[in-house]
Amino acid sequence: MKALKGALNISPIDFKTRHAIKEKFWPPTTLPTYQQDSLDWEPYFRYYDRQCQAALVDRGRFVMAKTHQDILDLIHGFDNGLPRESIKESLKLKLSTRGRSNEDEILDGAIDLAARLYLMVNVAVDTRMISVQTRLQWATGDLKQCLQAHFGEPHVLSDSGLRLEPTFTAANFEYIAGIRVVPTDNLADHLRLMDRDDTVAVFCNVSFLRRNCSTVLPDGLAAETLQTLSLLFPLGDVQTRRWLEKHATSQGLDTALSFCNPLKLTDRQFEEFAFWHDRLVILKQAFNQSRPPTISQWWYDRRNGVQWYTFWVAIVVLILTIFFGLVQSIEGALQVYKAFHST
Structure with missing residues (x-):
């Protein structure tokens, strides 16, 4: 497709290229029309642009991928379950000059960039990369195995005595508990408490999760992440609506957060969360143990x-x-x- 032949370092990405990326990376799904209409792709393409600009520093001498089509070709390898070693060997055949001193670096850079753009997970084999984000070091095997090993870890924490009440929302984290909510573009950091437990990272990209039909992500991960967002941003909740109105523009939030699917009582049980269970337990404990430090927070705190x-x-x-x-x-x-x- 001609639109994908454009260079990765051209910013902003034009409409035709954006449309081609969505159609080729994640073929059209069977989402209801009203959900398709509510998808907001602006946050994803801001992320796409940041990743490309960061990877292609110094004229891209450390990354072999130069066009959107190069990224799509690598994604096909991920979808076909090819191990990293095979993908790297195939990519090596396209090198114009073999035996360069940084050959491994430019090959790994292209593979990692494609994985990040495809999955919004901070995949980076280079251990020298400094980042506050959780990093998945994919060095061998196929990408799906790496993701399954990370996200599929067994539960360690007990949820005994804990309940996910309607007050357990992102707005109340700030209004009641003083826990600041910061959006993250790294799925691996979703619901992670940081900064002495007074900040929680939340992966807010609803549109990406609804559209993503990749077989590389562990089965059910995208759906369960959407379920946690429905928990934190309940549809029709007045405080949530006010919180979103306050932060939507300043933090560049996905507007689809305002249209999360409502949860049934059975969906609010800890046993319904296989991937995010332990982080929800930690977050719930932090929320329960918090005591409002200001009069305004005492006013909002109606947990008891x-x-x-x-x-x-x-x-x-x-x-x-x-x-x-x-x-x-x-x-x-x-x-x-x-x-x-x-x-």
Whole structure:
């Protein structure tokens, strides 16, 4: 396809190229029309552009892939289950000059870039890459095996005594618990607590997850991630709507977050989460253990109804006591004044 022959370092990506990338990377799905219409691809292509610009520094001397078609060719290898070694050997045949000192680096750079663009997972075999993001070091075997090994780790933490109540939302993380929500473009960092547990990373790209029909991602991972987003950004919740209105533009959030599918009660159980179970447990524990440090957060914190009413009744009583005490003091002062100035 002609549109994919364009260079990776051309920014911004034009409409035809964007359309071709979506159609070829992830063939059309059977999503309902209303969901197709609500997809927002702007966050993904900002990510695409950042990844290409970062990889193609110094005129791309460290990455062999130069066009969008080069990325698509590598993706076909991922989809066909080819091991990294085979993909690398096939790519080596296309080198114009063999035996270069940085041959492995430019081959690995192209493979890793294609994997990141295809899956929005920080895949990087180069251990020298410095990043605050979780990194998947895919060195051997096929990509699906690497992803399965990372995301398919067995549960370690117990969810005994924990419940995912309706108050467990991204908006309440900030309004009640003081846990800042930051969007991440790395799926491997979804729901990860950072910065002494006062920040949580959330993979907010709903549109990418709904469209992605890759067989490389572990079965059910995309659907379960969407389920966690429905949990954190419930449709119709007033506080969530206000939070999204406040952060959507400044953080470049996917507008489809406002249209997450509602969850049934059975979908809100910990056992429904195979991939994100332990991170949800950690996040829930942090949320439960938090205590509002400000009056405004006390107002929003209605996790314990009895405690909330008791606290605010006490505040009202205190205010009324101070008010009436002040009134009595003023009244007493006026009486004394009149007694000395009766004439």
